[in-house]
Amino acid sequence: MAHKIVIIGSGPAAHTAAIYAARAELKPVMFEGFMAAGVAAGGQLTTTTDVENFPGFPDGIMGPELMDRMRAQSVRFGTEIITETVNEIDMSQRPFKIVADSTTCEADTIILATGATARRLYVPGTGDDELWMRGISACAVCDGALPMFRDQPLAVIGGGDSAMEEATFLTKYASKVYIVHRRDTLRASAIMQQRALDNPKIEFVWSHQLKQAKGDDLLKSIVVESTKGEGEKELEVAGLFFAIGHKPNTDFLNGQLKLDEDKYIVTTPGTTETSVEGVFACGDVQDKKYRQAITAAGSGCAAALEAEHYLAGLS
Ligand code: FAD
Ligand code: NDP
Numbered sequence: 197m198a199h200k201i202v203i204i205g206s207g208p209a210a211h212t213a214a215i216y217a218a219r220a221e222l223k224p225v226m227f228e229g230f231m232a233a234g235v236a237a238g239g240q241l242t243t244t245t246d247v248e249n250f251p252g253f254p255d256g257i258m259g260p261e262l263m264d265r266m267r268a269q270s271v272r273f274g275t276e277i278i279t280e281t282v283n284e285i286d287m288s289q290r291p292f293k294i295v296a297d298s299t300t301c302e303a304d305t306i307i308l309a310t311g312a313t314a315r316r317l318y319v320p321g322t323g324d325d326e327l328w329m330r331g332i333s334a335c336a337v338c339d340g341a342l343p344m345f346r347d348q349p350l351a352v353i354g355g356g357d358s359a360m361e362e363a364t365f366l367t368k369y370a371s372k373v374y375i376v377h378r379r380d381t382l383r384a385s386a387i388m389q390q391r392a393l394d395n396p397k398i399e400f401v402w403s404h405q406l407k408q409a410k411g412d413d414l415l416k417s418i419v420v421e422s423t424k425g426e427g428e429k430e431l432e433v434a435g436l437f438f439a440i441g442h443k444p445n446t447d448f449l450n451g452q453l454k455l456d457e458d459k460y461i462v463t464t465p466g467t468t469e470t471s472v473e474g475v476f477a478c479g480d481v482q483d484k485k486y487r488q489a490i491t492a493a494g495s496g497c498a499a500a501l502e503a504e505h506y507l508a509g510l511s
Contacts, residue, residue: 207239209479212496321409331415
């Protein structure tokens, strides 16, 4: 028999959808992923430390703990969680067919909450068989405390909230942190910018792009090039951290849903409805504007309510 609701993903959007669907007695099944798109079940917040802007935690809460709590709440109300990645969906048939690592099932409605994954820069030296993971990472919070980075100069690429947060975090360990940004103004929110600008261990390298990473076994330096035609310079660093945004996790949809030019799922404004009736999308996989835990959670709630409404119309 087909499940009424299958939720794919495991971040704040997926768990909020699960809590609402489970409390509505729709017996949701969640595929939380197994290192799906390179991120642990629980999503992006498993890669960060303090979350200070999620309401209800006046002293902040660690990202992984917040996700553990959301998962426990989903389970408490009866969500069945399967620790597998969904590799394929057939939306041409009703019920929909879902194929995961070793489980195949059917569903009357699907809630897509697969989030987004950190982007990398591919220049000479940063490849998988070069210095990637040998001083180069896309997650300062995961890797920044490694002994190889202690008391060393490090660099972060990007000008958004992630770059500010990661650079500030890295100053706990590093002798100095360069923030290399391709423009001369930041995209980050005012408070995050100010923290980084006020930090004496952070030096901004404005209007520069990464050109090359150099080293033998481990990263030793990076070459950055002016975006204003003012030449190159080499910075000695033991660590390089990308904080240049995210790619939505939509490859497994195989073109069955309408996506925008950056591969985010297109939803009807004001709803979580996708281009396929009965398939709903919430969280970062359909939101490139706000991309916050609380907005993801809010849209997860909306997706569950809309799926419930849709199911009521089927019976
Ligand atoms: P995600 O958190 O992206 O999780 C989706 C997860 O679903 C994936 O990670 C993966 O585990 C799983 N998945 C993916 N594909 C599949 C598949 N095919 N099958 C099964 N499972 C799959 N926001 C804040 O509000 N406050 C903060 O302090 C904050 N700090 C952040 C710090 C960092 C370093 C980063 C990167 C982001 C931060 N954000 C913060 C943003 C916030 O993490 C995201 O907006 C939020 O996690 C998005 O939630 P989501 O539910 O859409 O999905
Ligand atoms: P953003 O998309 O906000 O920023 C990406 C940054 O990387 C931009 O400054 C961009 O430059 C730069 N960039 C992109 N591509 C390249 C490239 N090819 N070469 C060089 N630089 C590049 O992503 P974030 O990950 O910073 O933030 C994502 C979301 O998560 C945001 O909504 C943010 O608010 C949220 N977040 C919130 C936090 C918090 O509230 N504590 C912490 C971390 C993230 P340009 O500006 O020129 O486009």
